Amino acid sequence: MADAATLLEVRDIARRFGSVVALRAATLTVRAGEVHALMGANGAGKSTLVKMLTGVIRPDAGSIQIRGTPRQFRSPAEARGAGLVSVYQDPALVPDLTIAQNLRLARAAPEVVRRWLAQFGFAALDFATVVRTLPLPTLRLIDLARALAAEPDILLLDEITAALPADLAQHVFAVARQWRAQGRSVIFISHRLAEISALCDRATVLRDGVTVGVVDPAQGGEERIVALMLGAPPEQPAAAGIAAAAAPAGPPALRVEGLRSGEKLRDVSFSLAAGEVLGVAALEGQGQEELFDCLAGLRRPDGGSILADGMAQRFRHPADAIRAGMVLVPADRVQALLPQRSVQENIALPLVRRLADWGALPIRAERARVADAVRRLNIDTRAAAEVRRLSGGNQQKVVIARWLAAGFRTLLCFDPTRGIDIGTKRQIYALVRELAAAGAAVLLFTSELPEIALACDRVVVLFGGRVVQELPAAQADEATLLRAAHGLASREGMAA
Amino acid sequence: MTAALLRRHATLLVMPLLVAAFLAVTVAIHPDFGAFDVQSLALGALPLALAAAAQTVVVISGGIDLSVGSLMAVANVLAASTMQHAGFGGALLIAALILLGGALAGAVNGAVLVFSRVPDVVVTLAAGFIWGGIALLILEQPGGGAPQGFLDLAGGTLGGAWLPNALVLLVVVVAAVWLPVRHSRLGLTLYAIGSDRTAAFRSGVGVDRTRLIAYVVGGVFSALGGLALTMTTGIGSPLSGTYYTLSGLAAVVVGGVSLTGGRGGMAGPMFAAYILTLIPTDLIFLNIDPNYGQVIQGTLIVLVVMGGGLATLLRTRA
Amino acid sequence: MTRLAGFLRDRSILVLALLLAALVGVIAVIRPGTVTPDWLANTLLFAAPLGLLAGGETLLLLTGGIDLSIAAVATGAAYLLSSNTAAIGTPAALLLGLALGALIGLLNGVGVAVFRVQPLVMTLGTGLMTEGAMVVYSQKIIGEEQRIPAAIVTLGSGKLAGVVPVDLFLWLPVAALLLLGLRRTGLGRLLYAVGDNQAACRLAGIRVWRVLLAAYLACGLLAALAGIVLVGITNAADLSLANVYLLPAIAAAIIGGTSIFGGRGGYGGTIVGALFLTVLDSLLTLLDAPEPIKQILYGSIILLLAATYTRLTD
Structure with missing residues (x-):
């Protein structure tokens, strides 16, 4: 089942919170050397799936395999140990600690982080700075650099480009491509279809807690993704109709x-x-x-x-x-x-x-x-x-x-x-x-x-x-x- | 750069100066202030400082422990009721066992709040009742005792008459427990979960484990505080601890530790414990009703926190 | 199971009321003949000051705050009343007591609402101040006549027609005011709102500091009122009069289902909580349980109920 190129395999994973079913049967297969988009409308179960992959919550049913080995993560630290590291929209940096202390906290090597930050254009960043004093985009890139320093096989980027300036977002895309070139994988989550079609090789679409399709987002795949997410044929973009002419x-x-x-x-x-x-x-x-x-x-x-x-x-x-x-x-x-x-x-x-x-x-x-x-x-x-x-x-x-x-x-x-x-x-x-x-x-x-x-x-x-x-x-x-x-x-x- | 460094360690500069100022005032109003007074100051401050230490660890990790005083009382009565007829060696052994018990009690507090998911305030409030009851079970009335050698651990002086054992003891035990914690990764994780729990968790910190450990370290300090009560009073009293929960908290606040967690150090509350002990002493020297001491303590807390609030307010306006 | 949990979540009062009934049942079984109208009257009588104190505490917990100064305020109000009645007469002495409540409440409110001080620390400080000030005051007026007005004694320990406790005539209107006020007035609505999300309140144009100030003022006044009732019960104002009520007052609100994080709960649960704690106390007294056992049980029950609610609401 898991051929050599499959890095991550999530099968029929399910989870409910009280009476609410967040995930019914989600499946996600990520190959080595691809940038894989995870798509879904709000409430489709995307964030629940991410939380499971990173060990924040545990599934009620289903399995997660990395390189063919079944895995159960109880914490982000365990997921990291298995080669899966995530970067979130709100950076996982502790505000009252310095950058250096934050790196130590996650056991990241400062030299490696510095190298990545230099690539992002932050070569001069003082690691003795308290995180609280830094702007959000900078924090996101520090967080990304810290994740990269762990050399993960699978890098999970959860809405990291939301409200990120275009020049900094370019760095994120470059990293994703670099990771793919090295035969590793990136799971990329974003609401921006343009980003998805420009960057991703395949896209898994969730709806109502079920995987409804895997799509090639390039060449007109966007419309298909939208269709799958909405569960009905997409309406024509209402733009022209809505916007007042004069x-x-x-x-x-x-x-x-x-x-x-x-x-x-x-x-x-x-x-x-x-x-x-x-x-x-x-x-x-x-x-x-x-x-x-x-x-x-x-x-x-x-x-x-x-x-x-x-x-x-x-x-x-x-x-x-x-x-x-x-x-x-x-x-x-x-x-x-x-x-x-x-x-x-x-x-x-x-x-x-x-x-x-x-x-x-x-x-x-x-x-x-x-x-x-x-x-x-x-x-x-x-x-x-x-x-x-x-x-x-x-x-x-x-x-x-x-x-x-x-x-x-x-x-x-x-x-x-x-x-x-x-x-x-x-x-x-x-x-x-x-x-x-x-x-x-x-x-x-x-x-x-x-x-x-x-x-x-x-x-x-x-x-x-x-x-x-x-x-x-x-x-x-x-x-x-x-x-x-x-x-x-x-x-x-x-x-x- | 230096300015930022200064700001970060402001309490470390201000607090010793404040203690020195208070001492200067004391000497000014009471020129006879001598070695004996220094000794009784150190004795008086010892249990309070240890209660503050217990609270500091927990507060830095983002929690609060309203059972510190009751736990101190348990250690106090346990020590006084078992050490009474023991020799010095035996007393030390008992003390070691009590410290172990303190760690265990802290672990119980921590485990309950981690597993029940009930907020720290509620759990430790209830735990305060329970530990208080247990203290009463062990010793109904004040009584018991401890060998002189054990009392002298705090009571005597070292070298000259100006260096009280109580001060040396405080510095030694706090350093022995806190420094290894502070300078290990554990210390980092304590500050991390106090500052931002989600970020710490995502950085790979075992939040529940770290919270529990904070209460364990707090429990050890509480037990030390109870032993200090035995040393300084010579007896065990089941109600001895009640004062220390809130006063310890006061010392933490005056000592510049943020009650929202993640910010502050151990030195500030230690100095604050000395200041809070000096106030009633000064009042006695001034022939003022020492009961004003509590009014001043309360006012001091209010002024310190309101001053802090005002500073934040002005900063955000600017 | 989940449906049951959902049902119970919205009705944590019901859980507690059932427990309360069970507790009364236990008393009736182990000591037949104890549960009489007279016993009931006494229970209500003793529950009233706790209910008043816990009422103020409930208001503050709803806003995400807490007040550790209520015991000192209640004691202070009682002491001011008893030591000034002889000199300035009952109404003025009563006003003096209530004024203390208003003063400390306002001070707390200013600290929390304007200076953004953490409620726990602010009220810890004002509590110490009040308590210390009362000790100093008592030294100053030593030897002066302590008199508790007859009306207050009647309020605290009288029973109408030998059955209905008089303090109920104070507690019931206050309770009605709190219950209706929380549910049906703008201020009540805002107490919940402020406790749930202050930033959202500000965005919606609400001046949060006014709401907090009002809440702390109300809590101070309720504490003073409770102190006055309490001194009527004990008929002697000493300086530790209300100290034993501080933690039970907070506990009554919490086991009544009010969240310590704010935004959730109400006074109905607190009333049942106060009754529950009072009945528990009388059961333990009946069983001749020694003080330590009482304390341990007390702590365990608070813990157990709080843990249960947490499971239900998560």
Whole structure:
């Protein structure tokens, strides 16, 4: 069964959590010398499978074999011993220890790690630095270098390129190719189909806890992957249908002038009309986080002005921003939700934000408002008693539903589809369009450039904390955006 | 670079200075402060310092142990009730057995919280009841005793009259237990699980095992604290420990160990134990009601933590 | 099995209530004739101060906090009341006691909510301060008349028609207020929300510090109230009056199913928890169990119930 070229063989693995079946019968075969993609919508069982491969949880049934030998991992350390090492989206580095101590913790050889880091362009990194003080992309690459130093036969990269700047992502791809060339394997997990088709040799697709197919992602395989993930023939990309043809010419709902804050946000100006969706495109760390934080009242600007409906605003707290009609949907649902509370309480949360609301709750009116928002967003409420039991996509819908129930003028969406499967993604963008059509203003940042054209009327590109280009969405193809986001087209862009 | 280094080891600089300042004040208000007073200071601080040591290990690993005082009481009554008629050699043997028992008791605490998945606060709160009951079972009323030679381990002085045994003993036992831990990979894993459990686990640290070991080391320190109580009071008392759970925690906080885990060292709480012991002494010298000592201790804790909070607040604003 | 676990998870009160009933059953069986209306009245009487203390603790556990100063506050309030009644009269002395609760509660609240201090440490510090201050105060007023107002004695140990404990008339409204308040008011909703995820509350425009401040203030007031009832029961204010109630108050909330991590639980469970601990205590007294055995059993039961809930909710 396991021919010589098979490195990892997972057969009919299953796992349930209480009454929820996370994996029914997942199969995964990884050959030596390939980059293998693991795909699946949210809730398909992908992360459960990863946790089993890395020894975080144990399967109820099925087997894992490495080079034909059955293995049972009880911890990541054991998996590492068997030649399987993972790198995650959130780096496995201990914040209060120095880099050197972190390497010692994982028994990684500092010289080897340094060599890899030099290859990634971090030759000058001081290993006595406390990890807490380093930016996230740097941490991810340290984590990757540390994993590589263990010389694993199988390298598992779990969403490591999510929100990683393009130049650093290139290093990751280079490493994956290098590993393949050495006859070793990489399991690559990403929501970005473009990456998958460019990099991977084969893709295993999971749906509802079962392996539904193994696909060659190159040459039109993308559509097949999407089809397998969705379990139904893919709808035609709704992009053109959704995006409004002409930008509506209303009064500006939001006007930002010369906004700056800290090192990252230097000088940003734009205006956003009611009924318009304005995209923000930028590589990691170009000031977009600071921009959204300032607009949502989470951060105080050092200068510049924010005008909502023509009124100058100074936000000291998100409550001030909400009062001015500006509400935020963050990338990380965990940041926005009350995991142990019900869908109802989560959606109704902003309704009790004033001191005057501390008294008796208008339960009936609230229930009606919540039910309305749930209906409009088509939220699956089977697990409504605790939001943490909802899928990622449904959780994000709850965050949006909260603002529907509370009311707003300007919706600030910061990478709202991060880590969300393609089906829910489309629903969320359709909703964004619908809201805009109903008169809302939407500011939308997404780390996935192709999505800009899908949902926006217009786009501003940030680079180095400044707006370097402004385009109608029709002209915002990926290549143009990418050039601008790298700061390459600033002059002609400003002129245009 | 040096600035960063200074910031990281700020407590190591500040704490000795603070102790020196307190001593200076003491000498200023009480010029007769002499060798005998130093000796009683060291004696008074010994059990508190060991309780703080027990708490420090656990807190660094991200836990908290509300049973330190009860465990100390168990060791205290066990020692006083068995050593009474023993010789010096016998007493040392018993002490060694009690230390072993302390490690075991710590292991029980640790095992229960690892396997039951109940939060540390709850488990050690309940364990505090249980150990307290066991102490009462062993010795209902204060009593028992220990051979003079054993008492002198803490009571006497070494060399001149200015170096109390209690201080030497403290330095020796804390160094003997903590230094090997701190400088091994185990020490690294203790800090790692206190700082970020998930990251530590993914780095290959056996989190459950390390948590358990933290409580084992804590148990040894608690047992040492109980033995110190026997040495300094000469008897066993089942309620002797109650004060030390919270005071030990106070010393940990004043000593600059972060209660969220992963940050801080052993030296800070040791100095803090001396400061917390000096306060009531100074009050007596000043003819102030020594009961103010507790008010000051509480105020000190509140000021230290609020100061820390304020610093963080200002940093995030800036 | 899993369905049963799911059922029980949502009804941890039920588990505890069954255990409580079983405990009463045991008493009735081993000492026939003990379980009388009178016994019931006494149990409720003694459970009231614990229930009040545990009520404040429940509010804080829900926010992810804890208060170690409640015993000192309760004792302090009782002591202020008894030592000032003679001089300034009952109402003023009562207010003085409650003011202490409000003061320490506010101080805790400011520390936790504004300075972001860990609740455990903050309240440990204020507890030590309060306790020490009371000792100093008692030295100052030594020899002055200690008087506990008759009304307070009636409140603490009186029984209406010889059966219904008077302190129930305080506990019941407070309980109703807490139960309804947690479920049906904005503040109650926010206590859970803050305990579940503070960052999310901030994003939703909630000023978290106000919620925390209110919770700590309420806990301080409840502690003072409990101290006043307690001094009515014992009819003598000494400086360790409420000390033995500190850990049981926390325990009552925890075995009542309130999570120490916040966001989950309620006062209903705490009431049953307080009754359970009181009945357990009376059973052990009935069996002539020596103090050490009591303590060991007490600890084991808390541990066992906490472990069971953890298994059920995971």
